[in-house]
Amino acid sequence: MKSQRSDCPVSQSLDIWGDKWSLLIIRDLMTAKQCTYGDFLKAPEGIATNILAARLFQLEENGLIEKLDHPESKAKVLYKLTPKGIDLLPVMVEINLWAEKYFNIPADRKAQLKEVKKDKEGFIKAGMKELRRS
Amino acid sequence: MKSQRSDCPVSQSLDIWGDKWSLLIIRDLMTAKQCTYGDFLKAPEGIATNILAARLFQLEENGLIEKLDHPESKAKVLYKLTPKGIDLLPVMVEINLWAEKYFNIPADRKAQLKEVKKDKEGFIKAGMKELRRS
DNA sequence: GTTTGCACTTGCAAAACGCAAGCAAACCTA
DNA sequence: TAGGTTTGCTTGCGTTTTGCAAGTGCAAAC
DSSP states (O other), X not given: XXXXXXXXXXXXXXXXXXXXXXXXXXXXXXXXXXXOHHHHHHSTXXXXXXXXXXXXXXXXXXXXXXXXXXXXOSSOEEEEEOHHHXXXXXXXXXXXXXXXXHSOOOHHHHHHHHHHHHSHHHHHHHHHHHHHHO | OOOOSOSOHHHHHHHHHXXXXXXXXXXXXXXXXEEXXXXXXXXXXXXXXXXXXXXXXXXXXTTSEEEEEOSSOTTOEEEEEOHHHHTTHHHHHHHHHHHHHHSOOOHHHHHHHHHHHHSHHHHHHHHHHHHHHO
């Protein structure tokens, strides 16, 4: 176990996913429900394959994601969020809302967030339910 | 300006504060309203002084914090959150709530979060108002 | 006017990152 | 069933970032 810097909740959280890539992996899993290794590599940010492997391992180690057999092929792997990872949805939503206020973001994302703002609680509840179902 | 990796809101956010230290600086400023350079160094996580200087510069550059003259001494500096930084409060609250569910956190923080959960909206609204006032 | 405090800067070793290439197991194709 | 392709990684290696310790310059205190 990586040494934790303090018992502060924020600090402990950052110890796990406080880097430039982990939350992007979580994001991909929240939008796609499940991803293969190759899916993550296809993300527009262009994560390096060794970094991806390291992050996936770390996220699994910390119980945010889990690895499953692909139903169609032994060569493929499926990654998906655990309940602990799914519970990051509210954090992810707030990040999106903050970013929307201060950055230029794609029109489709903007439209989506407009919906979110109409009923944040409802969106999150429905989103988490959907993620748990998959 | 640091190159942005994509136009995804999450990615753009992480480009700015996606590291192990930035949100801890924001946290300190949210709880203390204003901090000197030395205050940040005193935080339990023990940030190195060169890293602190780099992060403060980066956060100021990106408009999350601002530097002010200390009213009592020219040798001191005061850092505080800008509106853009204050707007991260909802993100910070959700991180705390997530962490509370999955980590062991200090009793006083736990008690505080119990209050937050009673009226999250209200807490955030009041907190932001307070931060803007200072 | 010398010491102390404060906000940094500098030097350097260690760790993390990022790119490119390699690799084994599964799979597909003829 | 042989040979190429896809998939999920691992390895090497140069570059960047981090972290520790020491140093610097200015302001205030004594």
